[in-house]
Each structure stands twice: as C-alpha cells, then as structure tokens.
Amino acid sequence: MRLKLVPQQTNWDFFSRSKWTLGLSVLLIVVGFASFMIQGLNYGIDFRGGTTIRTESAQPVDVAAYRAALEPAGLGDISITEVFDPTFAADQNVAMVRIEAQEGEESASVSVVQGVETALRTIDPDMKFPSVESVGPKVSGELIQTAAIAVILAIAAVLFYIWLRFEWQFALGAVAALVHDVVLTLGVFSELQIKFDLAIIAALLTIVGYSLNDTVVVFDRVRENLRKYNKKDLKDVLNLSINETLSRTVMTSVTTLLALISLYVLGGDVIRGFVFAMIWGVIVGTYSSVFVASAILLWLGVKRDWSKPDANAGNQFGNVDA
Known part of the structure; x- marks a missing residue:
C-alpha cells in the first residue's frame, strides 16, 4: 500500500x-x-568574542553535568561541545567549553579561566585542560x-x-x-x-x-x-x-x-x-x-513564441546539466 x-x-x-x-x-x-x-x-560566542577551553577527561563527557557545574559562576552564554575523533584513546574524552567575552574584556581573565577549571574538576579531579584560546571582538x-x-x-x-x-x-x-x-x-x-x-x-x-x-x-x-x-x-x-x-x-x-x-x-x-x-x-x-x-x-511574464529563429534567446544554456 x-x-x-x-x-x-x-x-x-x-x-x-x-x-x-x-x-x-x-x-x-x-x-x-x-x-x-x-x-x-x-549573537553567539562566534560573533561576540570569547574564550574556548579544551578539556580532557578519562570519564565520559556529560554536557548537562558540565553546564550545572559552571552555572553558579554566572558567566553568561556558555557552549559545551563533545569532540569526537577516531584517533582518541578509549579513555580520552574531549570537550570544548566556550565562554562569551565578559563585560569590558576581550577575553576571559585568568581568574575566570581558573574558576572554570576548578568548577569542572569537581566532576573529575584529574581533568586536564590542554589549551585555552580567545577570540576578540575584532575577529x-x-x-x-x-x-x-x-x-x-x-x-x-x-x-x-x-x-x-x-x-x-x-x-x-x-x-x-x-x-x-x-x-x-x-x-x-x-x-x-x-x-x-x-x-x-x-x-x-x-x-x-x-x-x-x-x-x-x-x-x-x-x-x-x-x-x-x-x-x-x-x-x-x-x-x-x-x-x-x-x-x-x-x-x-x-x-x-x-x-x-x-x-x-x-x-x-x-x-x-x-x-x-x-x-x-x-x-x-x-x-x-x-x-x-x-x-x-x-x-x-515570459516569452512564449518559441517558433521564431531567436526562440532560444536567453535560454541557450537550458540543456546544461545541473
């Protein structure tokens, strides 16, 4: 049917x-x-500027737990994305934490980054932070x-x-x-x-x-x-x-x-x-x-007289494959 x-x-x-x-x-x-x-x-962090912190943990990435740990800090817009790569080891769980630029600053200050790292270590004390990158308002x-x-x-x-x-x-x-x-x-x-x-x-x-x-x-x-x-x-x-x-x-x-x-x-x-x-x-x-x-x-409107010699005018590429 x-x-x-x-x-x-x-x-x-x-x-x-x-x-x-x-x-x-x-x-x-x-x-x-x-x-x-x-x-x-x-605008999100991509267009407003901010800081991206890369995390690495032996425990599986729990986006909800990460977000709950960072919520008390009141950092505004936070984006958390798990990173997948076939080259990662079985116990290598990577995430990207993006924090919007704070008021009057081009990127998150050292104290803010340290606060984020401390908050995330409550989930996994052995969590590592391989890199911290910032995107300024100009970019x-x-x-x-x-x-x-x-x-x-x-x-x-x-x-x-x-x-x-x-x-x-x-x-x-x-x-x-x-x-x-x-x-x-x-x-x-x-x-x-x-x-x-x-x-x-x-x-x-x-x-x-x-x-x-x-x-x-x-x-x-x-x-x-x-x-x-x-x-x-x-x-x-x-x-x-x-x-x-x-x-x-x-x-x-x-x-x-x-x-x-x-x-x-x-x-x-x-x-x-x-x-x-x-x-x-x-x-x-x-x-x-x-x-x-x-x-x-x-x-x-559109030209309807296809019988004249110039009937293909403006349509000479009509049979070109898409």
Whole structure:
C-alpha cells in the first residue's frame, strides 16, 4: 500500500489568493526587519568574542553535568561541545567549553579561566585542560562580515545560474524566493532571540540550496509545459506545473522534516539552533517555491513564441546539466 500525502492528480489554483499569500510574506518580512532593527540578533560566542577551553577527561563527557557545574559562576552564554575523533584513546574524552567575552574584556581573565577549571574538576579531579584560546571582538566582527558575504555570494551565484539555465524572469523569481527565505529566517531568529552563530550561517546556506532545488524542479516543469502548451495562458501553465510537481515537493519536504524534528527532539542543545533554522527553512522554502517564485514569474511574464529563429534567446544554456 503506497503512502500518498497528496492526491495523484490535483487541479488547485495556487494564484486565486495570491494577494493574501504575497501579503502574508510582505507582513512577515516587515515584522522581521523591524525586529532586526530594534533588537538585532542574539549573537553567539562566534560573533561576540570569547574564550574556548579544551578539556580532557578519562570519564565520559556529560554536557548537562558540565553546564550545572559552571552555572553558579554566572558567566553568561556558555557552549559545551563533545569532540569526537577516531584517533582518541578509549579513555580520552574531549570537550570544548566556550565562554562569551565578559563585560569590558576581550577575553576571559585568568581568574575566570581558573574558576572554570576548578568548577569542572569537581566532576573529575584529574581533568586536564590542554589549551585555552580567545577570540576578540575584532575577529568576531570579521566573521560577521565574512558570513554576510558568503550568503550574498551564494544568492548571486544562484541568480547567474538560473539566468543561464532558463531566462532572466525565472532568475529574478528564484532569487526573490531565496531572499524571502533568508530574510524570514533572520527575522524569526531576531524575534525569538535564538542564539545566532556560525552554525546558523551554515543552515542559511543549506536553506538556499534546498529552496533553490525546489524552485528549479517547478521551473523546469514550467519550461516544458510552455513548449507543450504554447497557446495556454501563463497562469494556467504555472498552475499545471505546480500541480504536476506537488506530490514530489510535499513528499520531499515531509520526509526532510521528519528527520529534522527527530534531531530537534533528540539531538540536544548543541545542534538545536541549527536544526530549528533548517526546520523553518524547509517550511518557508517550500512555501516560497510554490507561492513566491511562481507569482513573481507570473507578474514578470515570459516569452512564449518559441517558433521564431531567436526562440532560444536567453535560454541557450537550458540543456546544461545541473
């Protein structure tokens, strides 16, 4: 018995309420932008600066016990991550403890580091601390700039790729959907004040790739149907294409969400922010592929006369492998 999340054949009009769907997107973007301007992002240690202490113990790493031992010190944002390496011995358990920069200091002072070491030795008196490293505000500022450039370059590369593979109207529709996804993700992180670190940048880049994949699948079917039904109205072609790829879109999104929700529930605090960004990104990425990218394409229009000698203008790279 096959599982079907949507009927085998659908004929839904995805543009009958386009004013409402686009209006919802605009509203969420405005709210997210306002939140970003008013309260900003809750930057993690990667972007605020701080100190990283490497621990080594014969006892298994218990993140909850480490956190409980350090909580009375009131050091603010603390990140504890167990390090896995196949070269480690059986009794070599390594963790990285990151402490945010304290008020008025570029890194944790000697007394703070000593206090952390003393607190952790209550768990294991023989615990060792092989290294202590600090990241100052200047380096953190450079990381923020580099992360922003990485996201912008990824979106620019997508614009160029879609322009070559399809036409410029398709490219603008795809990029509008990607910008929509990134802005909404930044907005929800600002609104909820969830810790924003380098792992979230990785999630943003993954969201860009996921959303692009969904959009390209829909646009590829649109291009096929434009040639197949060259007399049909563009709105009808878009509706037909979205309906034909809807089963694939929903199945891909649902199966991805099942894995992400499992990670969110069982994965622990270390990856929870990353997984939350991915869950939100899959939802808004699927939404934007159906309602935003296609609506922009419908608004811009696309050349329909494929019979003229220049019918491939702007689409000369359409058969290039992805």
